[in-house]
Amino acid sequence: MDLNPVTLITPSDIMEYVFCPRFIYYIYAAGVPQQEQRRYKVQKGREIHEIKQSSNISYLWKKIGCKKRESSVYLSSVRLNLKGIIDEVLTLDDDTMAPMDFKFSEFQDEVYKTHRIQSVCYGLLIEENYDLPVEKGYVLYTRSNTFKEIKLEEKDKKNLRKIISEMLRIIEEGYFPCGTGYTARCTDCTYKNICCG
Numbered sequence: 099m100d101l102n103p104v105t106l107i108t109p110s111d112i113m114e115y116v117f118c119p120r121f122i123y124y125i126y127a128a129g130v131p132q133q134e135q136r137r138y139k140v141q142k143g144r145e146i147h148e149i150k151q152s153s154n155i156s157y158l159w160k161k162i163g164c165k166k167r168e169s170s171v172y173l174s175s176v177r178l179n180l181k182g183i184i185d186e187v188l189t190l191d192d193d194t195m196a197p198m199d200f201k202f203s204e205f206q207d208e209v210y211k212t213h214r215i216q217s218v219c220y221g222l223l224i225e226e227n228y229d230l231p232v233e234k235g236y237v238l239y240t241r242s243n244t245f246k247e248i249k250l251e252e253k254d255k256k257n258l259r260k261i262i263s264e265m266l267r268i269i270e271e272g273y274f275p276c277g278t279g280y281t282a283r284c285t286d287c288t289y290k291n292i293c294c295g
């Protein structure tokens with residue numbers, strides 16, 4: 099029996115960490131739950147079904163050169179300390195792979211940092227589990243019917259591994275990290291009464 103189960107971090111956890119590293123400390127090291135719904139919990143389900151029925155989506159697969167798709171794929175990696183459910187795992191014509199993430203929002207001028215980081219998480223999980231290269235990811239903004247390609251470079255993957263290792267230090271060793279540098283985020287924070295900011 100494994101007495102020391104491996105910590106598997108989700109993309110939602112990583113989003114919390116990026117917003118403020120102390121969230122991870124309070125939730126996992128101190129065991130103080132958030133009173134509100136998790137900020138980055140991804141809203142999925144019925145809307146995904148609606149997207150799959152849409153005729154626009156087949157045009158998209160053709161445009162990006164996708165020859166195989168798998169939907170709602172759960173992947174994990176003990177080596178990466180990572181797990182997640184990927185909306186679509188794509189095999190492309192050039193035998194590389196790519197994650198596709200659905201966002202139920204409009205595209206606003208640029209791909210948000212949080213969406214990029216999620217794409218890197220999914221890309222790493224695909225590489226690890228399928229043993230094929232992942233050089234890009236896609237985000238489909240369903241409200242504006244727009245999709246964006248994100249280059250997944252080695253530096254992005256390295257940065258994510260660094261974030262995960264910092265998170266493990268907090269979760270497994272109880273390290274108390276610095277809070278966010280953006281103090282405006284503290285105003286509505288669940289933890290503002292116990293956090294020294």
Ligand code: SF4
Nearest residue numbers: 118120277284287293
């Ligand atoms: S009060 Fe500020 S520093 Fe503390 S957890 Fe909340 S956002 Fe982070």
